[in-house]
Amino acid sequence: METVNIKINGADIAAPKGSTILEAARLAHIDIPTLCFLKEINEIGACRICVVEVKGARSLVASCVYPVNEGMEIWTNTPKVLDSRKRTLELILSDHDKKCLSCVRSGNCELQTLSKAFGIEDDSKFKGEENHFEVDYSAAHMYRDNNKCILCRRCTAVCEKTQAVGVIGPNERGFKTMIGSAFDMGLGETSCVSCGQCIAVCPTGALTEKDMTKEVFAAIADPKKHVIVQTAPSVRAGLGEEFGYPIGTNVEGKMVAALRHLGFDKVFDTDFAADLTIMEEAHEFLDRVQNGGVLPLITSCSPGWVKYCEHYFPDMTENLSSCKSPQQMFGATAKSYYAEKMGIDPKDIYMVSIMPCTAKKFEIGRDDQDATGFADVDAALTVRELGRMIEKAGINFLSLPDEEFDSPLGMSTGASVIFGATGGVMEAALRTAVETLTGEELPSLDFTEVRGTKGIKEATYNVAGMDVKVAVASGLSNAKELLTKVKNGEADYHFIEIMGCPGGCVNGGGMPQVPGNVRNYTDVRALRAKVLYDLDSSMPMRKSHENPAIKELYDNFLGKPGSHKAHELLHTTYVKRTVN
């Protein structure tokens, strides 16, 4: 690696050529504070928090975008630098709604953290005109409070670049600048796909999921309601972060215990429904291959991706698997099979899901997601909301003993737990599809080619004499790239897995927010995904079709995968939408 010799605060550093001052400073054990900067997503040097002095430079420079040069001398903590950073913060605060006590981000707000670090004595030092914006509640999954927005543009960058959606951006100019949508449409009127990546990157409380915890607390307190909860695979890999555990800690046992303490009547696992999804989807895939159905088959587990497809690739909705997502399959099964088995009227069942996802809040209100006559799922909470519930209820998460899921809808396999990572659904489906097709046991269950956080992955597997071409994409800009190839006839796959969020659900818009200064130097996706793959490899059952609870469900209730009853309960339809 070619290096250049520089001095930072008097110390000699050999920094990689082409690196920024910010990166080089880390080699010298100096964390320069940042605010707008998000590695590879928002590198615009706009907020001026990261300024440093460079010998010979006309003014302070933004270290996040300023490349190092041979012989450069840099100072990161002179009074001039520290005063400038503090002044910048004071100016940001002069037009910021400072209701920290009632702000959902209080305690993990990046602006608050910096204010503390820089010793802001007077948060209203620069009094003057203030913007007053209406809060946008139009979307099903979130709301935007521009009064707390600091115009860092992380959200607009992730929406446009990472997700290829671009329904939010800076409008107007100067003091009137605001983040909004075209022609001041509410977010709910646009082709926003509800992925929530904007919330995940927001440093303040400007972007927040619509909180459903009150409704859930009320349902739990209602003696007439049988309240059950399901938790998605990724939740166990992220919830710990809300309580100070390092990124990549598996807290499945404590999570189950906490849910039981909260008063849920049954604590079940979405993983069960993920196994069920594999049964239905593998069947659908084999059926399409053998009977000349529409190919490639594309997975439909990710509601952000599904909505994206409907808006941006409406002529490909027939490629989408008709399978409902695991969340919805779980709800439909709970309100039919489970209700029957337990002798409970489905109208008395209140189904809560804990999801790493905000699009799940949109999904529960979609058409054709109420096979039993009642909504499959009544409330979809993010991991953050569950964290707040546990905290509010005074449950000491750290000291909880591990507990296990209830049966029968708590039983799952290794195939289902990897649903949370990009490539996981494909791998799980292959395990079942290959064994179903060949009738033989696979020598190895690891389809490593489809693992890892790369945006687009491809592989070809020879199954019973046929070359099966598969592709996996996560993050919607990658999905766009892949599908454009398919559309233009440059690629011909049989089966494609697409997840709306980069890295899959482990990096979903409903997972705990990771501050920029951690995110920029940590592969959050890989750390959380490892939890799931470790779980998979340690589980006694690793194939969906071997799950005894699933076998029982088919034997006693559904019949066979793809049966009429299965279709009624577990499959859905899509609509074609326009782009706004």
Next chain:
Amino acid sequence: MSSKNKTVPFAGTKEQEAELQNVILKHKDEKGALMPILQEAQNIYGYLPIEVQTIISNEMDIPLEKIYGVVTFYSQFSLNPKGKYKISVCLGTACYVKGSGDIYNKLMELLHIEGGECTPDGKYSLEACRCIGACGLAPVLTVNEDVYGRLKVDEIAGIIEKYK
């Protein structure tokens, strides 16, 4: 912002759209094509309503919001057409101290539009302008080519009446 409330129905023609498509074709592969396209589109239509921005968005594969962001950033672009009668109120220093701000407000009140907008019947548009060099007549407004000076707020209704 009030731009979405007071829109004049879009009356673009097939010819205008064909012209716009040509403009897009001409610039499509250039770097920074959006600005010249928007400028020429405004020359064709007189303004840049959602219908025009949507055509550009679809053809260029640029999100509508991004285009709207550019249009609202530069004051040279307008989201609203000019009316049959274009009313400009001078908010230059001399006119302003002589009370042209009150005159501007009165016009907004009488026409039920904000500055920069056009009445839904396409008749009147209202805008603020800077010094037109008639400071001796302050406060001043113009309706198309006609100049009105030494104005008082209660004269405004009468002036609008003349342009029915």
